[in-house]
Amino acid sequence: MVIQLENVWKIYQMGDVQVPALKGIDLEVKKGEFLAIAGASGSGKSTMMNLIGCLDLPSKGKILLGGDDIAGFGESQLAQIRGQKIGFVFQQFNLIPTLTALENVMLPLEFQDVDTPAAREKALEILNLVGLGDRVHHLPSQLSGGQQQRVAISRALAVDPEIILADEPTGNLDSKTGAFVIDLLSNIHKKDSKSVIMVTHDFQLVKRAERIVYLKDGEIERIEHKPKEQGGEFA
Amino acid sequence: MKINKSLKLAVNIIVHSKLRTWLTIIGIVIGIAAVVAIVSIGEGMQQNIESRLGGLGADIITISPGGGRASVGFRGGHGGGMPGSTATSAAAENLTKKDVLVLQSVGGVEFIQGIVSGNGQMYYLGEKATVSVEGIDPLVWKEMTTSELESGRFLGPSDYNVVIVGGRIAKDTFKQPLTVNRMITIEEKAFKVVGILKESGGFGGDDSKIIMPIKAARDTLEDVGSDEFDSITLKVANTDDVDQIMEEADKKLMISRHLTEKEKDFRISSSQSVQETMSDITQTMTLFLGAIAAVSLLVGAVGIANTMFTSVLEKTKEIGIMKSIGAKNSDIMMIFLLNSAIVGLVGGLLGICLGTGISSLLPFLGMRLMGMGREGMTTVVTPMLLIYALLISVGIGMVAGVIPAYRASKLKPVDALRYE
Numbered sequence: 320m321v322i323q324l325e326n327v328w329k330i331y332q333m334g335d336v337q338v339p340a341l342k343g344i345d346l347e348v349k350k351g352e353f354l355a356i357a358g359a360s361g362s363g364k365s366t367m368m369n370l371i372g373c374l375d376l377p378s379k380g381k382i383l384l385g386g387d388d389i390a391g392f393g394e395s396q397l398a399q400i401r402g403q404k405i406g407f408v409f410q411q412f413n414l415i416p417t418l419t420a421l422e423n424v425m426l427p428l429e430f431q432d433v434d435t436p437a438a439r440e441k442a443l444e445i446l447n448l449v450g451l452g453d454r455v456h457h458l459p460s461q462l463s464g465g466q467q468q469r470v471a472i473s474r475a476l477a478v479d480p481e482i483i484l485a486d487e488p489t490g491n492l493d494s495k496t497g498a499f500v501i502d503l504l505s506n507i508h509k510k511d512s513k514s515v516i517m518v519t520h521d522f523q524l525v526k527r528a529e530r531i532v533y534l535k536d537g538e539i540e541r542i543e544h545k546p547k548e549q550g551g552e553f554a
Numbered sequence: 555m556k557i558n559k560s561l562k563l564a565v566n567i568i569v570h571s572k573l574r575t576w577l578t579i580i581g582i583v584i585g586i587a588a589v590v591a592i593v594s595i596g597e598g599m600q601q602n603i604e605s606r607l608g609g610l611g612a613d614i615i616t617i618s619p620g621g622g623r624a625s626v627g628f629r630g631g632h633g634g635g636m637p638g639s640t641a642t643s644a645a646a647e648n649l650t651k652k653d654v655l656v657l658q659s660v661g662g663v664e665f666i667q668g669i670v671s672g673n674g675q676m677y678y679l680g681e682k683a684t685v686s687v688e689g690i691d692p693l694v695w696k697e698m699t700t701s702e703l704e705s706g707r708f709l710g711p712s713d714y715n716v717v718i719v720g721g722r723i724a725k726d727t728f729k730q731p732l733t734v735n736r737m738i739t740i741e742e743k744a745f746k747v748v749g750i751l752k753e754s755g756g757f758g759g760d761d762s763k764i765i766m767p768i769k770a771a772r773d774t775l776e777d778v779g780s781d782e783f784d785s786i787t788l789k790v791a792n793t794d795d796v797d798q799i800m801e802e803a804d805k806k807l808m809i810s811r812h813l814t815e816k817e818k819d820f821r822i823s824s825s826q827s828v829q830e831t832m833s834d835i836t837q838t839m840t841l842f843l844g845a846i847a848a849v850s851l852l853v854g855a856v857g858i859a860n861t862m863f864t865s866v867l868e869k870t871k872e873i874g875i876m877k878s879i880g881a882k883n884s885d886i887m888m889i890f891l892l893n894s895a896i897v898g899l900v901g902g903l904l905g906i907c908l909g910t911g912i913s914s915l916l917p918f919l920g921m922r923l924m925g926m927g928r929e930g931m932t933t934v935v936t937p938m939l940l941i942y943a944l945l946i947s948v949g950i951g952m953v954a955g956v957i958p959a960y961r962a963s964k965l966k967p968v969d970a971l972r973y974e
């Protein structure tokens with residue numbers, strides 16, 4: 320699914336002050352692309368991810384997913400897109416603390432009315448894939464950061480979405496665990512040809528992407544292309 | 555999202571905030587228990603009245619002397635067992651044979667009899683007691699009474715100094731129980747007991763009466779003239795006609811006795827009308843007390859709403875997470891609504907258990923504290939009451955949860971996710 324941003328603005332209203340977080344972004348992300356977004360803190364990276372992920376709507380401009388303007392969608396349609404087409408991975412993992420790893424991974428499937436046995440099977444399959452087959456009944460609090468992030472990635476993959484959005488997925492992990500998580504993401508990208516958009520500060524990780532968008536003060540500063548062979552090498 | 559999944563998530567929330575949920579539930583438990591207990595007292599009173607008045611027979615109309623159309627009286631013939639009811643009324647003019655003749659012309663009346671009644675001193679084996687004596691027409695009484703014989707026989711037309719004894723007098727009044735063929739003395743006249751009645755337990759029946767032929771009663775009780783009756787009872791052929799016959803009897807008596815509405819000196823009542831009036835009173839009382847109990851339910855509802863708001867606030871981030879992985883507003887709404895419905899349901903279940911328990915203890919407490927007799931207080935918990943209580947508690951849970959659940963569902967995903 321192609322993602323197009325056309326002159327996208329996001330302006331936050333803080334009392335009387337208007338804070339522009341994004342100022343006229345134009346970008347097209349191709350199907351199956353591995354894109355990194357880099358930039359200083361406060362440059363608008365998360366804002367952009369939230370818009371692409373249909374968690375928020377732009378103040379101005381258009382966001383097209385597969386050619387459809389998301390501004391035209393109602394609440395339940397947006398929820399459906401989030402549930403079926405997009406998988407989120409957050410810096411803080413954002414697992415439901417009272418559900419086990421397995422239940423967390425099953426949850427997006429249950430929102431899509433997949434019946435329990437099928438959801439369970441799928442969730443177990445993915446958890447096995449990320450090497451957590453022996454931790455499925457653990458609560459998030461009983462898992463390490465890296466394990467939690469792998470559960471979160473499993474959850475993002477559960478509904479087999481076309482786009483994976485990862486906002487600083489390694490931000491709370493040490494570099495070794497971080498590298499493992501990035502490997503996982505780039506593997507997903509290569510194997511299943513899903514579009515992956517990842518926000519990161521880490522220059523080592525940025526290099527794994529096929530294309531890097533540098534944001535500065537809500538604007539695209541520059542875009543760096545990398546030859547496909549160099550991007551996403553799998554350790 | 556399917557309802558069973560929403561339910562699972564709702565239960566998950568409850569399971570992970572046990573203390574707060576239990577505290578909320580207690581509010582509902584107390585309210586529902588109070589309502590159940592109070593309504594059970596009302597229902598008990600209702601049943602008490604019904605069973606006690608049942609002894610009167612639904613097809614019997616009683617006419618007795620005494621003014622005042624508004625006052626519901628049941629005295630004389632079939633009310634002798636009621637405490638405080640005396641046989642004769644000094645002020646009112648007694649009913650006469652003429653009245654009986656007039657009443658005979660009322661359509662739909664199957665049997666009619668004039669009754670003489672009063673209190674008399676009774677002696678039995680050296681013991682003395684004041685009893686209520688009723689003089690009846692042996693042939694008609696047999697047809698009209700709802701009492702049954704425990705032993706012996708009914709009175710016959712040729713009987714004179716024989717009596718039938720109410721079950722309670724026979725069993726409880728004297729040290730030595732009365733049995734058939736015993737001799738007793740009433741107002742210095744000797745009588746032979748020929749029949750003992752079964753105890754009916756109600757206050758409308760003949761449990762505390764001595765029944766004798768009317769001739770004997772006239773001779774025994776001092777103040778009854780030879781043509782006069784203390785009451786007249788009618789038995790109607792069809793129970794449905796009771797109201798209509800009462801009206802007609804009333805009209806005819808008024809005319810024959812040359813009375814205006816103001817001068818009216820007799821009362822007509824049926825067990826039905828008495829029962830209805832009593833039911834109205836208990837119902838009003840139950841409603842009033844129930845309303846007071848319902849206030850505590852209101853407090854419980856506010857408790858649920860408060861807990862739900864807290865819960866939604868606490869779960870804001872999780873709501874954001876669920877939305878980011880595909881939860882619709884309706885999914886979130888359902889989860890939180892079910893959450894509060896469960897709180898209501900559990901509170902209701904525990905409440906009806908507690909309420910039923912309290913209501914079964916109340917008669918004992920009533921006996922102890924207020925010195926009421928065994929029959930002083932009964933409580934009845936009907937299945938309908940329990941079903942209603944449960945429905946109300948679930949309803950309260952849902953109503954109290956609607957606004958918090960709606961607020962939760964309307965949270966913007968980004969804002970919810972940002973919440974710490």
Ligand SMILES: Nc1ncnc2c1ncn2[C@@H]1O[C@H](COP(=O)(O)OP(=O)(O)OP(=O)(O)O)[C@@H](O)[C@H]1O
Pocket residue numbers: 331332333338339340358359360361362363364365366367
């Ligand atoms: N809800 C909000 N209300 C007001 N201002 C906001 C809001 N969200 C973001 N901003 C502002 O928008 C700008 C961009 O924020 P954003 O979170 O996108 O930055 P970022 O690039 O993700 O930064 P970081 O690397 O620290 O996560 C910031 O200046 C921030 O203060």
Ligand SMILES: [Mg+2]
Pocket residue numbers: 364365366486
């Ligand atoms: Mg950010």
